[in-house]
Amino acid sequence: MTNTFxxxxxxxxxxxxxxATGTNLFAxxxxxxxxxxxxxxxxxxxxxxxxxxxxxxxxxxxxTNSFGGTAxxxxxxxxxxxxxxxxxxxxxxxxxxxxxxxxxxxVAGSVGPTGEIFEPVGDMSHALAVEMFHEQADAxxxxxxxxxxxxxxxxxxxFRAAADAFKLADMPWCGTMSFDTAxxxxxxxxxxxxxxxxxxxxNAPLAFGANCGTGASDILRTVLGFAAQGTERPIISKGNxxxxxxxxxxxxxxxxxxxxxxxxxxxxxxxxxxxxxxxxTMPEHLRHMRAALDSRPRGDRPALEQIVDLLGxxxxxxxGTGDDxxxxxxxxxxxxxxx
Numbered sequence: 001m002t003n004t005f006x007x008x009x010x011x012x013x014x015x016x017x018x019x020a021t022g023t024n025l026f027a028x029x030x031x032x033x034x035x036x037x038x039x040x041x042x043x044x045x046x047x048x049x050x051x052x053x054x055x056x057x058x059x060x061x062x063x064t065n066s067f068g069g070t071a072x073x074x075x076x077x078x079x080x081x082x083x084x085x086x087x088x089x090x091x092x093x094x095x096x097x098x099x100x101x102x103x104x105x106x107v108a109g110s111v112g113p114t115g116e117i118f119e120p121v122g123d124m125s126h127a128l129a130v131e132m133f134h135e136q137a138d139a140x141x142x143x144x145x146x147x148x149x150x151x152x153x154x155x156x157x158x159f160r161a162a163a164d165a166f167k168l169a170d171m172p173w174c175g176t177m178s179f180d181t182a183x184x185x186x187x188x189x190x191x192x193x194x195x196x197x198x199x200x201x202x203n204a205p206l207a208f209g210a211n212c213g214t215g216a217s218d219i220l221r222t223v224l225g226f227a228a229q230g231t232e233r234p235i236i237s238k239g240n241x242x243x244x245x246x247x248x249x250x251x252x253x254x255x256x257x258x259x260x261x262x263x264x265x266x267x268x269x270x271x272x273x274x275x276x277x278x279x280x281t282m283p284e285h286l287r288h289m290r291a292a293l294d295s296r297p298r299g300d301r302p303a304l305e306q307i308v309d310l311l312g313x314x315x316x317x318x319x320g321t322g323d324d325x326x327x328x329x330x331x332x333x334x335x336x337x338x339x
Contacts (some may be wrong), residue, residue: 005106005147017276018054018062035077040089051097057283058290061106064090070132072114084139091143108149109140118157133165150175154185167203176211183320191225209236212278216263217311227271234273241280253280260285261292
């Protein structure tokens with residue numbers, strides 16, 4: 001394991017992460033319902049191209065193609081016995097791209113949710129989840145990942161299980177939740193809740209934040225919610241490229257590269273240290289984000305009105321905390337999106 005990720009955090013004002021994995025792989029021919037992780041061994045050149053696309057666009061780090069790499073997720077494709085192979089290769093391919101780059105690039109081992117509901121509501125126990133996450137973490141470590149990257153989590157129980165697994169794997173990690181339900185995760189977690197949760201671990205993440213969700217405006221409101229807690233831990237913002245729309249039989253995201261450039265600068269000014277894109281974010285979006293971060297001086301923390309003016313309306317009136325200061329306002333929500 002290298003310390004590239006930590007070095008980048010220590011030496012750069014803001015890090016540019018990567019964009020979408022699924023959106024880019026679908027553009028390469030992945031079919032709906034297929035397991036992207038199988039492409040690590042079946043289509044390695046396409047995975048190398050995925051990683052290289054982010055690096056060439058200016059990213060300081062990229063996530064491995066291992067989001068659904070737990071046994072629970074791979075079981076859907078009768079591949080639960082291939083956890084070690086698929087995750088190890090995902091990281092090895094990432095290592096190959098990063099090591100050939102002319103600048104320092106961090107390889108982040110992506111770890112997504114198991115897709116299961118935890119006890120007592122569901123059947124997933126803490127012990128089994130830890131076992132599954134540990135198996136994946138060890139494989140990503142073996143493949144050469146610099147850091148583990150937990151993402152798109154909704155439940156605090158799953159976040160805790162992953163943290164315990166990463167401790168067993170002796171790996172540094174980052175973690176994000178998806179605040180896609182009126183400013184909360186699907187399981188009701190708020191930005192304030194997550195900012196408090198990450199401080200409860202003895203192996204706290206190197207950085208935490210939000211990914212995916214509903215759009216650039218909403219994730220910035222969540223980032224402001226993290227910053228309002230006074231956290232000194234680096235904040236992550238990986239927002240979608242606009243809002244998904246169904247056009248001609250395909251999902252299309254309406255966020256332009258120019259809009260994502262504005263988003264990147266506002267995310268930095270809102271308090272994020274690690275800024276990237278999620279669904280719909282392509283290399284062209286990343287290039288505009290890189291250019292904006294490099295050319296625009298750091299500014300004051302944006303007000304909600306500024307976010308709406310530049311990026312479009314919030315999808316809900318509040319961020320889920322009940323704080324009137326965090327509402328988008330009825331008047332603002334009727335404005336047109338500038339995408």
